[in-house]
Amino acid sequence: MRKIGVVLTEADDWTATAILKNIRDKGAEAVALNLAQIGVSITNAGLYWLNETEDINGMDGVIVRDVGISNLLDLISVKFDLIRIFEIERHTTVMNSSVAIQNAANKFLSFVLFQRAHLPLPPTVVTADLEVAKRAIEDFGSVLVKPIFGSQGKGIIKLEGYEYAPKVAALLKDRGVLYLQQFVHNPGRDIRVFVVGETALGAIYRVTPPGSFRSNLSQGGSPRKCKLTEELCELAIRATKAVGADFAGVDLIESADGLYLLEINATPSARGIKLACGIDVTEKIVDLLFTRLKR
Ligand SMILES: Nc1ncnc2c1ncn2[C@@H]1O[C@H](COP(=O)(O)OP(=O)(O)O)[C@@H](O)[C@H]1O
Ligand SMILES: [Mg+2]
Known part of the structure; x- marks a missing residue:
């Protein structure tokens, strides 16, 4: 039986739960890898995983739902290194890769990568x-x-x-x-496009709440169905490739001069698009991982 880990930081998160379920529906074992509960012991004899709850050895693949936000340098560094250990030491297929997540999370570096890919960016x-x-x-x-x-x-x-x-x-x-x-003057919303592999699966408007300029769902923005145009697909797929991600939520904003790319999220929540469009992007993420494993 295939054994797939899901890196997460909140056990009851909607997206993490959906990923774990989709893995189990494929007849594989799904293991929640809560970054707060795992560690490694390093001795001259070798490296051993430390985990109270699950056996995390022999993982065929890993999907990273969430690494958790922290401004503690040691903590964020160790979290990424725990993911890198799967990539380097175990040759496990990890999606998104630690490099892609870091490229995307870094608003400076990602903009350099977007610029090199000739994507439209606000000054x-x-x-x-x-x-x-x-x-x-x-x-x-x-x-x-x-x-x-x-x-x-x-x-x-x-x-x-x-x-x-x-x-x-x-x-x-x-x-x-x-x-x-x-600041890009906009119609009171931004657009998030979901990409998995080489395909844009759907898009949502995130409508900015009154009195705010931020449309993040966590800031009170509301998800609405958005028609996926060819231009949205093309820009979102190019942005995803630019940071080396296998799946992503790509944020764009409409201006009088056309679309601008705002940022990319390589650990996106899948809840908004499920609510607004009925599309379960986690199913496609799990499908993509399984096609990678067969190779
Ligand atoms: N240049 C901009 N012009 C207008 N609105 C913006 C701009 N950049 C961001 N926003 C608004 O702020 C929100 C958060 O910005 P974003 O760059 O996506 O940061 P975060 O990583 O915190 O989501 C966006 O979803 C959008 O609503
Ligand atoms: Mg954003």
């Missing part, structure tokens, strides 16, 4: 220099300051040109480096 400046930051804010007018490793809309601050001066110095001191992006 963005990353700098540790206060003067450069001030100039960018003046040029952009309305600006979002985003954490480089951020998600769920957390830590994003909107600065209007006129109010930036006192705030930007304090922000730079606090963050060490600033990611500044021109």
Whole structure:
């Protein structure tokens, strides 16, 4: 029997539960790998997994649902290394790979990769220099300051040109480096496209709640069905390839000048698209892993 691990940090998460169920429906053993509960012991005699609840040896494949957010360097590094041990030491098929997840989670590096892939991006400046930051804010007018490793809309601050001066110095001191992006005037929503393998499966609008500029579902945004156009498919698939992901949620925003790519998430929640469109992307993710295993 195939044995597939699912890396997660919240045992009752909808997406993790759906992935585990789809693995079991294929007649394979599904093992929840809660990153808070596993570790390794390293001795001269070898490396041993430490896990109270499950036997995590002999894994054929691993799907990473979620690595968990942390600003503790040791913790986030160990979590990624635990995934890398499967890749390096066990030659296990891991989806998404640790490299793809890191490329996607890093808003600076992912934008460099997107730029090289000629994807349409809002003007963005990353700098540790206060003067450069001030100039960018003046040029952009309305600006979002985003954490480089951020998600769920957390830590994003909107600065209007006129109010930036006192705030930007304090922000730079606090963050060490600033990611500044021109605010794209939009119809009060963004678009998330779900890609698995070489296929875009569906898309949702995420409607921004009143009084906010963030449309993340975790910030009160609401999912609505969005028609998947050829342009959306093409942009989302190119973005997914640019970071080397096998599956992703790709965020785009509509402007008067057309679509812009905002970011990519290589550990996306599958709940919104299930609610809005009835599409279970976790089934396709599990299918893709199984086709990889047969090779
Ligand atoms: N440049 C932008 N212009 C307008 N709205 C934006 C822009 N960037 C982000 N947003 C809004 O903020 C939300 C969160 O931004 P995003 O870059 O996706 O960060 P996170 O990783 O926290 O989700 C987006 O879903 C969108 O609603
Ligand atoms: Mg986002």
